[in-house]
Structure formats: C-alpha cells, structure tokens
Amino acid sequence: MNKGRVLAVFITAATVALIAIGTLWPGKTALQYSGGKNLLRTSSTPQAAVENLGDEIRLRAWGAAYSSLGNKAEFSQSDFVHDLTGYYLSLRTYATLESFEVRPLHASSDQAEVRLRMHWSSVVGPFTTTRDLQVVKNGDRWNVDWPLVRKTVVPPQVIPENYLRWDVIYRGPGDDWGVQDVEAPHVRIVDMHPVQRAEGVVVLGELLNEDVVPAYVSVRATLQSKSGSPISTEGSFDKISHILLPKQVTPFFVNFPNATLSDVGSIRMEPLSGLVSASAGPVIVIENQQLNPAPGATVTGQLVNQSGQVVNIAHILETLYDKTGQVVWVADQYTDHALLPLTPIPFDIHIPEDLARKVSSERTIVETYSVGGVH
Amino acid sequence: MVLASLSLASAQDSRMSLPTTVGAGSAFSIHSTGSGKAVLYIVGPGQALRRDVQLGESTYFPVGSLYNAGHYLVILVAGSSTDNGWVDVVPANTPANLSFLAKPSRLPIGLHNGISGTVYIFDVYHNLITKPTPVSFKLSNPSGSAQQRAVTAHEGVATTEMDSSEKEGFAKFEAQVDGISSTRVVEQVPGSPCGLTMIARPSGKGIQLATNPVRDCSGNAVPDGTIITFTESYDGAQSTADVPLKHGVAQVEIPAHPGATITVASGVVLGNEIHWQK
Numbered sequence: 038m039n040k041g042r043v044l045a046v047f048i049t050a051a052t053v054a055l056i057a058i059g060t061l062w063p064g065k066t067a068l069q070y071s072g073g074k075n076l077l078r079t080s081s082t083p084q085a086a087v088e089n090l091g092d093e094i095r096l097r098a099w100g101a102a103y104s105s106l107g108n109k110a111e112f113s114q115s116d117f118v119h120d121l122t123g124y125y126l127s128l129r130t131y132a133t134l135e136s137f138e139v140r141p142l143h144a145s146s147d148q149a150e151v152r153l154r155m156h157w158s159s160v161v162g163p164f165t166t167t168r169d170l171q172v173v174k175n176g177d178r179w180n181v182d183w184p185l186v187r188k189t190v191v192p193p194q195v196i197p198e199n200y201l202r203w204d205v206i207y208r209g210p211g212d213d214w215g216v217q218d219v220e221a222p223h224v225r226i227v228d229m230h231p232v233q234r235a236e237g238v239v240v241l242g243e244l245l246n247e248d249v250v251p252a253y254v255s256v257r258a259t260l261q262s263k264s265g266s267p268i269s270t271e272g273s274f275d276k277i278s279h280i281l282l283p284k285q286v287t288p289f290f291v292n293f294p295n296a297t298l299s300d301v302g303s304i305r306m307e308p309l310s311g312l313v314s315a316s317a318g319p320v321i322v323i324e325n326q327q328l329n330p331a332p333g334a335t336v337t338g339q340l341v342n343q344s345g346q347v348v349n350i351a352h353i354l355e356t357l358y359d360k361t362g363q364v365v366w367v368a369d370q371y372t373d374h375a376l377l378p379l380t381p382i383p384f385d386i387h388i389p390e391d392l393a394r395k396v397s398s399e400r401t402i403v404e405t406y407s408v409g410g411v412h
Numbered sequence: 413m414v415l416a417s418l419s420l421a422s423a424q425d426s427r428m429s430l431p432t433t434v435g436a437g438s439a440f441s442i443h444s445t446g447s448g449k450a451v452l453y454i455v456g457p458g459q460a461l462r463r464d465v466q467l468g469e470s471t472y473f474p475v476g477s478l479y480n481a482g483h484y485l486v487i488l489v490a491g492s493s494t495d496n497g498w499v500d501v502v503p504a505n506t507p508a509n510l511s512f513l514a515k516p517s518r519l520p521i522g523l524h525n526g527i528s529g530t531v532y533i534f535d536v537y538h539n540l541i542t543k544p545t546p547v548s549f550k551l552s553n554p555s556g557s558a559q560q561r562a563v564t565a566h567e568g569v570a571t572t573e574m575d576s577s578e579k580e581g582f583a584k585f586e587a588q589v590d591g592i593s594s595t596r597v598v599e600q601v602p603g604s605p606c607g608l609t610m611i612a613r614p615s616g617k618g619i620q621l622a623t624n625p626v627r628d629c630s631g632n633a634v635p636d637g638t639i640i641t642f643t644e645s646y647d648g649a650q651s652t653a654d655v656p657l658k659h660g661v662a663q664v665e666i667p668a669h670p671g672a673t674i675t676v677a678s679g680v681v682l683g684n685e686i687h688w689q690k
Contacts, residue, residue, distance in 0.1 A: 200658070245680060285639040338651075
C-alpha cells in the first residue's frame with residue numbers, strides 16, 4: 038500500500054515537472070503548432086524576413102503572412118492565399134508545406150533578392166516550388182515583396198464538347214445463369230523488360246487496350262526462380278495509366294524491392310482488365326517535349342488542355358526508350374496546378390542519371406482527373 | 413394422365429411393389445400387400461414424401477409428386493416391421509428449358525472459331541436431360557449470312573464453335589432443341605485501323621491535323637472513342653496528342669514548326685508521315 042502511494046506521488050511530481058519544462062522551454066515543433074509567436078525571428082535581415090514568411094506559410098497563418106508583405110497593397114489576402122494553394126482545386130489545395138530553403142541571391146543596404154524553395158507534401162508525393170523574392174528594407178525591418186502570379190483568365194467563350202462516354206450495365210442477380218455478362222476488355226502486353234536497380238528488380242513495359250471499350254487496367258508480375266518456384270508477386274500501382282481508352286497504350290512499372298535479377302529464371306506477367314465507365318475527353322496536347330541530357334537529365338514540355346473543362350490533376354507518364362526501341366525507364370509526375378482550357382502548364386520530369394545516356398526517345402501520355410468547370 | 417411403368421423390381425420384398433423408374437413429375441402408384449395401416453416414406457434428392465397407406469391397396473401419387481431426378485429410397489413402416497426399396501426418377505423426355513452460354517459477348521471480326529456456344533438441355537422440372545438429343549445452332553450475321561451446326565447433345569450438353577464474320581455488328585446466336593430455342597447476341601467489333609492516313613492544314617499559327625475516316629482492313633468503321641496518336645517531331649523536340657475518334661475521324665490543332673515531321677498511329681498501327689515545310 039505504501040509502495041503504491043510512493044509511486045503515485047512520484048508520477049504526479051514527474052508530470053508536473055515535465056509540464057513546467059515544456060511550458061518554459063517549448064520545442065520548436067510544439068511552438069509552431071500552438072501558434073506561438075516566439076518562433077518568429079525579428080525581420081532584421083532579408084533572410085530572417087523570408088524565413089518568417091516561410092514559417093507563416095507552413096502554419097497556414099495567412100493573415101500574418103499577408104500582413105508581413107511589403108507589396109500587399111497590390112493584391113488581396115485572398116489572391117495571396119490562392120497563389121499558394123491554387124485558384125482551382127488541384128494538388129496544391131490540400132498540400133502542406135513540409136519544409137523550405139532560403140538562399141540569398143543578391144543584397145544591398147536596402148534591397149535584397151532571396152530564393153525561397155518550398156517543399157510541399159501531397160497525397161501523391163512531394164513537389165517543390167521556387168519563388169525568387171525581392172526583400173526591401175523598411176526602417177529597421179525587412180519586408181518581402183511577394184511576386185504574385187495572378188489568376189489566369191480564360192476569355193469567355195463556348196467550347197463545344199461532344200466526347201463519347203461509356204457506361205456499363207452488368208447482368209443482374211435475377212438473370213438466368215446462362216445469360217451473358219458484358220465481356221471484360223481485351224488488353225495485351227506489347228513490351229516487357231526487367232531491369233536490375235540498386236533497390237531491387239523493376240519490370241517495365243507497355244500495355245495496349247486492343248478492345249473497343251475503355252478498360253481499367255493493372256499488371257501483376259511474378260518473379261520465378263530458375264527451378265520455377267515463385268519468388269515474389271507485385272502489381273503496378275503508380276506509373277501506369279489505370280484507365281485506357283480503346284487502342285491506348287500505357288507504360289507500367291512493377292517494383293520488386295530487394296530482389297536480384299540473377300536469381301530470376303522467368304517472370305510471369307498477368308495483365309488485368311475490367312470494364313469501367315469513362316469519358317473520351319479531355320484532349321491534352323503535349324507541346325515542346327524535349328529530352329535534356331545528363332547531367333540533370335530531364336524531360337520537359339508543356340501540357341495544353343484543348344477542352345473547355347478544367348483538369349484538376351494531370352498525371353504525366355513518360356516512357357523512355359533506348360535506340361532499339363526497348364523501354365528503359367518509366368518516370369511520372371503530377372501537376373500541382375489545375376489545367377485551364379488552352380493554357381499551357383510546364384512540366385519537368387527527372388530521369389535517373391545512370392539511365393539518361395541510354396535514352397534515345399520518349400513518349401508521353403497524360404491521365405486526367407476533373408471535378409468541375411471554369412468559374 | 414400418364415401412369416409410370418409398373419415393371420416390378422424382382423429383388424424387392426413381397427409387401428411392397430415398386431416401379432424401377434418413374435419419369436420426373438409423372439404419376440405413379442405403389443402397391444403393398446398385407447392388411448392394416450402403414451406409413452410410406454419416399455426420400456430422395458431435395459424431396460421427401462410421407463403417406464398413410466392401407467396395406468393391400470395401391471397408393472397413388474399424382475402428376476408432379478416426384479420431380480427431381482435421382483435415386484429415391486422408399487420405406488414402408490407397418491408397426492414394428494419395415495420394408496424398403498429404391499426408385500429412380502428419370503428426367504422427362506421432352507426438353508422444356510435450355511441454358512445457352514455463348515462466349516464471348518464481344519469479339520473482333522474475322523476470328524476463326526472465335527465464338528463458342530454451349531447448351532444444357534433441361535426438362536420442365538429443370539432436370540438435365542441426359543439422353544442423346546439433337547441440337548441445332550445458328551449464328552445470323554447482320555449482313556444476312558448465317559452459319560449453322562447440327563450437334564448431338566451427350567449427357568445433356570452440346571457445344572459448338574463459330575467464326576465471327578467480316579462485317580461488324582450484332583450477330584444473333586440461337587440454339588434450338590425440339591422446338592425450344594434460346595438466343596444470345598454477340599457483338600462483332602471492327603479490328604485495328606488499317607491504312608491509317610491523315611491530312612494537315614495550316615490553321616492560324618498552328619497546324620490542323622485530321623485523319624481520313626478510320627476503317628479496319630475489312631472496311632468497317634473503327635468505333636468512335638478509339639485513340640489516335642499524333643506526333644510532331646522538330647529540332648530535337650516533339651509535340652504529341654492522344655485524340656479520340658469522333659464521327660469516324662480524329663482531329664487536333666498543334667503548333668506549327670517548319671521542317672517538322674508529323675506521324676499518326678493507333679495502338680501499334682502506324683499511319684502516314686507528313687513533312688511540314690510552311
């Protein structure tokens with residue numbers, strides 16, 4: 038009984054002590070999320086002013102961030118917020134700023150240029166945006182002039198749309214068992230190639246919908262040992278366009294972490310397909326695609342939405358081929374901006390440095406997701 | 413009213429005379445010997461009957477009493493003594509229902525033995541008729557041509573294979589047995605584009621690309637929604653667009669680059685090439 042009382046007193050005392058320590062010397066993260074002001078430095082240098090702005094953006098303290106700007110008279114707080122989170126629903130809308138880097142570019146006694154690289158976290162992975170900021174001295178403080186990118190205005194117009202749409206009606210539970218169901222789409226793997234990478238084995242290839250109806254597709258691959266026993270089974274998840282219209286081709290990428298190609302005797306491939314309701318629009322033109330060689334190899338280009346519908350998220354899939362036309366890599370990227378009608382949006386997809394020299398040509402496809410129109 | 417065969421099973425006890433076979437759903441009777449009251453039980457696949465009987469008389473079972481084909485146990489209980497035997501209920505001779513499986517429901521044109529049809533023949537009580545039965549299959553194409561096959565069903569099943577026609581459209585696939593028929597519809601769809609060609613026209617600062625009407629090698633129009641890929645290559649760069657067919661053609665506007673090479677493709681089928689000089 039006595040031991041229990043001693044333990045209770047000890048736990049109570051320890052709790053009080055820890056609360057006192059946490060209150061007097063709070064951690065940085067705790068302070069951020071409690072909205073504590075002590076986190077922010079005084080904006081006595083250009084770098085400190087940009088760091089404060091970055092912290093406020095990370096905390097989504099839009100009012101404080103907007104108030105700190107030197108050029109806030111040029112736009113409203115709403116414009117500032119939308120510049121960061123997107124004027125239309127897009128990946129940016131629900132992204133959170135994970136971290137940022139501040140790099141001074143030029144500085145004088147009353148003016149400086151500072152680069153702010155913001156690392157965002159979204160549901161499909163991280164993305165980075167960069168802004169070069171003018172920072173101006175105002176008395177003993179420095180204020181950031183935010184380079185606002187204004188909302189793209191689409192001229193009022195009527196864009197006729199008469200794209201096809203497919204809907205699927207399956208057999209009902211009351212139907213006789215001999216009644217036909219709708220046939221699953223016929224798909225075919227037209228190319229397949231295993232690659233050994235440092236992180237494991239990757240199976241790359243291309244899948245064709247050779248049917249006349251849209252297909253929801255996936256690819257399952259099983260590595261088999263030289264004796265024929267299965268080593269591992271994995272499916273394509275990202276780096277594939279899961280909805281394929283008739284005669285459309287998608288790359289696929291199946292990753293086997295920690296596998297070794299020399300242990301593999303054969304690979305069993307299973308293309309999977311199902312009927313899906315789909316629309317044949319919108320048409321996205323990929324303009325000025327360019328393969329930029331190593332170092333820093335990338336594929337760059339611009340997406341142009343030729344329909345009247347806003348594309349909220351675009352998934353760009355890049356299939357890279359060697360001189361013989363064999364797939365050597367599949368890369369992808371999501372746009373963090375919505376695609377407005379007839380408004381080019383640039384993209385820049387990184388290619389692994391060691392593969393860049395093998396790449397001779399590329400093919401780009403775009404999978405789109407839309408939830409609304411222009412307003 | 414049709415009475416079942418009353419051929420007696422010789423091995424059975426003298427107190428109960430059973431027919432060896434009864435047609436599914438047919439009327440039949442069981443005669444017993446002796447005197448007094450007894451209870452007659454008939455137990456089989458999915459069915460059990462109980463009748464109070466007067467020994468020495470025939471017990472009559474009307475049409476529809478036993479309708480599931482199979483092997484039935486018959487037990488006569490009179491006081492402490494029992495007698496038992498077996499009766500086989502066989503499917504009726506006349507087909508009444510067909511279950512017709514036609515696969516696939518959609519396939520490309522011109523496929524040899526691409527369509528399979530399997531028919532299961534049932535009597536009015538859904539018992540599979542296992543005796544050899546002639547079945548005729550007929551595939552009527554939208555063009556008016558037809559393929560026919562005559563097949564004999566064994567153990568209740570008949571199967572055949574048919575070719576898809578060279579003409580797209582919905583074909584009627586019919587199975588017929590003794591005046592009973594079942595029909596399925598098979599969609600025959602065009603094949604891959606054949607002789608894919610496009611034309612290019614200047615359009616403001618761009619190029620308007622449009623395919624000629626896209627057809628397969630048999631001359632069928634390729635369905636709308638099929639993706640046509642246009643690719644323009646110039647100065648180490650390229651522009652591409654995946655465009656669905658609309659009213660038989662695909663068209664798109666892309667930026668104009670003098671000296672560009674423009675190609676068109678659909679799936680793994682390549683079309684013509686245009687060198688843009690303007």
